[in-house]
């Protein structure tokens with residue numbers, strides 16, 4: 117046993133050392149990776165060795181070989197996609213999760229991990245202003261949180277018209293209409309496909325990508341039968357929020373279930389100055405959000421919130437004689453797609469416990485403030501134009517023609533001091549900025565704006 121413990125200690129000590137040097141490299145490190153996946157396959161792959169290797173040596177080898185191919189996503193100068201960094205308490209808690217190695221499916225099996233997650237769930241509902249007592253499931257990400265919310269939706273709307281989904285499945289069932297905004301995130305469509313709900317009906321949006329309530333009203337009135345409406349809080353290009361309260365009221369008047377994708381945007385609810393963006397949120401039936409984006413916990417951690425517990429359990433629960441199931445509040449596995457999983461809600465507990473209510477509010481307000489500062493800075497670059505109303509953490513800029521915007525983006529990425537992805541929005545090529553990292557500060561913002569100015573000046 118001491119030999120085994122020594123092996124753990126040596127390997128973990130190496131992991132701590134490599135972690136320290138990775139984090140220490142963040143302030144000055146160029147953001148892009150230096151090697152491609154194909155290049156790294158040559159050193160990381162090849163034939164599997166016939167015999168064992170020393171665990172600590174394996175950790176050294178892994179760190180050395182993978183490092184050239186790592187993107188500095190935890191850097192305060194990284195503004196790509198919607199990624200987010202990791203808060204210190206959340207990272208350390210994530211290590212404990214691995215060391216504890218708790219299968220977090222059942223309350224009986226791991227009261228410690230489950231109690232931590234249940235406490236985190238209560239805090240999530242509290243800081244986000246969602247109904248206490250809602251079902252909270254910790255999923256791999258927003259995509260699977262959509263799956264949870266929409267599985268409950270499917271169960272509920274079919275049961276409301278007397279269709280026994282469990283016994284009969286979808287074959288021959290009444291058709292479920294699903295209405296989505298034109299600019300919903302593509303993962304909504306993926307989750308609908310997983311659930312056999314087909315391609316949704318698209319409702320038009322305004323200039324910021326928000327669903328138009330009049331168009332939603334027309335779409336709802338144009339059909340009958342079970343309906344699910346998918347709204348969005350936080351557009352990946354503009355950051356815009358659908359009018360959640362008004363749209364939910366309309367949808368409910370037609371008996372629809374309302375699911376909202378708030379992958380990064382739902383966190384606006386935690387900041388007093390931004391909470392108006394998600395007004396009416398407590399009337400929504402199911403929510404998706406991510407902890408690995410705005411809350412800055414390590415990957416992978418999404419959160420599904422469903423106000424009615426019964427359809428979640430009906431859709432995702434199961435019974436097996438060898439389990440020891442909780443007959444009261446129910447087990448974690450009844451609220452997520454998988455039976456066995458890591459205690460991924462534990463870093464959420466640590467993040468919230470370390471920030472406190474004011475810290476969460478400051479984090480979210482800070483991200484939005486930096487986005488406004490970056491937009492204001494880019495707006496002063498000759499030839500630059502900000503295309504969206506910067507209401508939250510997202511900025512879209514153009515530099516004249518599509519060709520020129522692509523050139524500026526390519527030069528910026530080659531420079532490597534900061535990282536922002538290109539995209540297309542409203543038929544234009546754009547430079548897209550997402551402020552999602554807790555560690556971004558005013559100096560990072562200034563550095564990023566300077567880099568854009570250099571890229572646009574050449």
Ligand SMILES: *Cc1c(COP(=O)(O)O)cnc(C)c1O
Nearest residue numbers: 198257258259301303377379406
């Ligand atoms: C990131 C994102 C998703 C998908 O989230 P994953 O955690 O990657 O599954 C869905 N919707 C929006 C608005 C997002 O920003």
